[in-house]
Amino acid sequence: MARYSFIKKIPGGKTIKIDVDVDDNVIRNIVVSGDFFAYPEERLEELENAIKGKTISSAINIIKSFSDKIILLGVSFDDIIELLNKVLNKVEESN
Amino acid sequence: MAKWRLIINEGDVYWNMAFDEAMLLFRERGLVPNTLRLYVFKPSAVTIGYFQRVFDAVNLDYLSSKGIPFTRRITGGGSVYHDEFGEVTYSVVASIDDISRDVLESYKIICSGLVYAIKRLGLSAEFKPINDVVIGGKKVSGSAQTRKKNTLLQHGTLMYNTDIAALANCLRAPKEKLAAHGVKSILERVTTLTRELNRVVSKDEVIKALVDGFSEALDVDFVVEKPTSGELELASRLVDKYKSREWVFKR
Numbered sequence: 001m002a003r004y005s006f007i008k009k010i011p012g013g014k015t016i017k018i019d020v021d022v023d024d025n026v027i028r029n030i031v032v033s034g035d036f037f038a039y040p041e042e043r044l045e046e047l048e049n050a051i052k053g054k055t056i057s058s059a060i061n062i063i064k065s066f067s068d069k070i071i072l073l074g075v076s077f078d079d080i081i082e083l084l085n086k087v088l089n090k091v092e093e094s095n
Numbered sequence: 096m097a098k099w100r101l102i103i104n105e106g107d108v109y110w111n112m113a114f115d116e117a118m119l120l121f122r123e124r125g126l127v128p129n130t131l132r133l134y135v136f137k138p139s140a141v142t143i144g145y146f147q148r149v150f151d152a153v154n155l156d157y158l159s160s161k162g163i164p165f166t167r168r169i170t171g172g173g174s175v176y177h178d179e180f181g182e183v184t185y186s187v188v189a190s191i192d193d194i195s196r197d198v199l200e201s202y203k204i205i206c207s208g209l210v211y212a213i214k215r216l217g218l219s220a221e222f223k224p225i226n227d228v229v230i231g232g233k234k235v236s237g238s239a240q241t242r243k244k245n246t247l248l249q250h251g252t253l254m255y256n257t258d259i260a261a262l263a264n265c266l267r268a269p270k271e272k273l274a275a276h277g278v279k280s281i282l283e284r285v286t287t288l289t290r291e292l293n294r295v296v297s298k299d300e301v302i303k304a305l306v307d308g309f310s311e312a313l314d315v316d317f318v319v320e321k322p323t324s325g326e327l328e329l330a331s332r333l334v335d336k337y338k339s340r341e342w343v344f345k346r
Contacts, residue, residue, distance in 0.1 A: 013225070014225075031148065033146050033346050035146070036146060037171035037225070037226075037240070038171060039242055040242070041241065044146065073198060073199065
């Protein structure tokens with residue numbers, strides 16, 4: 001199991017960070033954190049739970065499917081996907 | 096003009112957050128009117144945003160060495176230092192339809208209460224989306240909002256004489272964030288009314304300015320009231336959540 005953390009500061013906006021535990025290309029745990037806003041708040045936890053146990057590429061599709069269920073302010077779904085793609089690149093490098 | 100309830104009180108960080116949540120839940124059930132609450136944190140404390148990781152948002156060693164209490168808010172946004180002797184916090188609890196369905200617009204409407212309040216004290220401030228109010232580009236206020244189906248709670252700060260060095264010691268901001276603001280430290284990007292006016296501003300004059308400022312921004316009259324016994328009861332039950340490790344360290 002390897003842990004990856006990536007952070008992005010949106011210019012003039014907020015900060016978003018993901019901490020991801022990956023084992024055999026599968027996301028075991030993920031925390032999306034930062035000083036942004038999300039409505040309704042609880043649904044971000046539903047998103048995190050929905051992608052646990054999934055590969056990173058299927059997780060990205062799941063995140064896209066949440067984009068009409070959560071209103072994000074200060075960050076975007078593309079930012080989350082961008083950070084997950086960085087994780088994907090690192091995982092592929094290490095394989 | 097519409098009448099809103101005005102509550103002025105104080106408490107520790109756990110009770111303050113519990114009482115804001117209690118007001119939100121009571122307003123959602125239609126049991127209390129739209130409300131402006133003005134309060135201070137006694138003793139000084141730190142709150143962190145709903146989505147923040149404790150270790151990223153605050154300097155835990157500093158907080159524990161100074162015995163400064165902290166908890167997680169139900170609202171998003173960033174970490175805040177609430178100085179007992181230098182900061183007044185406001186909460187607006189209102190029907191969403193009385194403010195705006197649009198989240199960004201509702202931030203702007205409520206934050207204009209702060210802009211008007213600061214103007215009454217003789218300074219020019221502006222709303223900086225999403226949730227800041229700045230004087231000369233420096234942050235003097237930050238706000239955060241959560242919503243239920245029909246009700247919003249927006250709470251935020253107004254720093255009139257905050258110990259900015261203590262604030263900088265308590266809070267951790269990622270290097271990326273400071274770089275994007277083009278300054279090296281928290282110290283350089285926040286200010287207080289006392290600093291801007293070059294005279295000591297008192298809590299009482301800030302509270303008066305806030306009441307007048309929100310009255311102007313929301314076009315309402317305020318009636319001072321005490322909290323209902325139901326809200327007090329619910330708040331005292333919610334205090335346990337805000338004290339729990341499970342809640343505070345949930346991220």
